[in-house]
Amino acid sequence: MASHRPRSLGLLLACLSFLSTAVHAINFTISNGQIFTPGFAIVDAPQPGTPLGGDFLQVAIDVTADGRLPLPVNLATGSPSLIHNITMFLYSYDTKRNFTISNGTAAGNGAALGPIMLQEITSTVKHVNWVWPDCLVGNGQPIALDSARGVYNISIRQNFRLNGVDHYTIFDLPISVTNEISTNTSSSVGNEDGSRPSCASLENPLLAPDQINVTAADTVGVLFAPGDATQVQVQSSGTDPTGDGLGPSKPTANAGDGLGSAGVRAVMPSSAAALLVGIAVALLSL
Numbered sequence: 001m002a003s004h005r006p007r008s009l010g011l012l013l014a015c016l017s018f019l020s021t022a023v024h025a026i027n028f029t030i031s032n033g034q035i036f037t038p039g040f041a042i043v044d045a046p047q048p049g050t051p052l053g054g055d056f057l058q059v060a061i062d063v064t065a066d067g068r069l070p071l072p073v074n075l076a077t078g079s080p081s082l083i084h085n086i087t088m089f090l091y092s093y094d095t096k097r098n099f100t101i102s103n104g105t106a107a108g109n110g111a112a113l114g115p116i117m118l119q120e121i122t123s124t125v126k127h128v129n130w131v132w133p134d135c136l137v138g139n140g141q142p143i144a145l146d147s148a149r150g151v152y153n154i155s156i157r158q159n160f161r162l163n164g165v166d167h168y169t170i171f172d173l174p175i176s177v178t179n180e181i182s183t184n185t186s187s188s189v190g191n192e193d194g195s196r197p198s199c200a201s202l203e204n205p206l207l208a209p210d211q212i213n214v215t216a217a218d219t220v221g222v223l224f225a226p227g228d229a230t231q232v233q234v235q236s237s238g239t240d241p242t243g244d245g246l247g248p249s250k251p252t253a254n255a256g257d258g259l260g261s262a263g264v265r266a267v268m269p270s271s272a273a274a275l276l277v278g279i280a281v282a283l284l285s286l
Helices: 002-027 269-282
Strands: 029-031 034-036 042-045 056-062 082-092 096-102 125-131 150-162 165-177
Touching: 056 082, 056 150, 082 125, 096 125
Parallel strands: none
Antiparallel strands: 029 034, 034 042, 042 056, 056 125, 082 096, 082 150, 150 165
């Protein structure tokens, strides 16, 4: 009977991994590969849980809620609906690290990015390409206990006005830094010698969950998912209001715009989850 234990344990781990992935998907509103957030921004890539690496962390976000909000260049500064700014961080309670991707100010030392809303001025999709810092260099799962590699959250902070009311929301997208990241970048981006920026130049204090208070920040809830009927009041950069803000159509986003799959992430029915738990218990008894 003991000879069957390794195989049973492997099946058990596979079941638990699948169950964990399926349950985790409940926390996200995803349609056709787009991840809807508490705000105007829609994440096109990466998908939740994607293993990442390479030269850059690549994030693609639509900042028009699929055409519901015109681009900033087409909006009056006093428009009842607009995005003030979007900032982005990469943090992990596992590794105790918190890195600035963009804090909304000018880029510093070639490491942090400048204001996200000012990138690709005429594009409805902003492509964030952030050079991984030096402490994330490596390949595969973290080995050393003090490794900076491992699981992280891409934290997307939106400061926006919707129909005359200002909101600040926080949306965390989990990823894993486990794919290969080489010591030097293969592009011209990075330090002058092609090396990666230091982690120290990007690090911030890691705040406790109660200090961030994501729940209080996200009282507005997920917006603009399919079927949402929220009307958006905007005023163009001229003097005439433009109704509900139906702006120019957005180029179709796909997986090539960033990292991750364009497939819809399925949510496991509770009956299937219960079945997996039953299988796991049975396997443990073998």
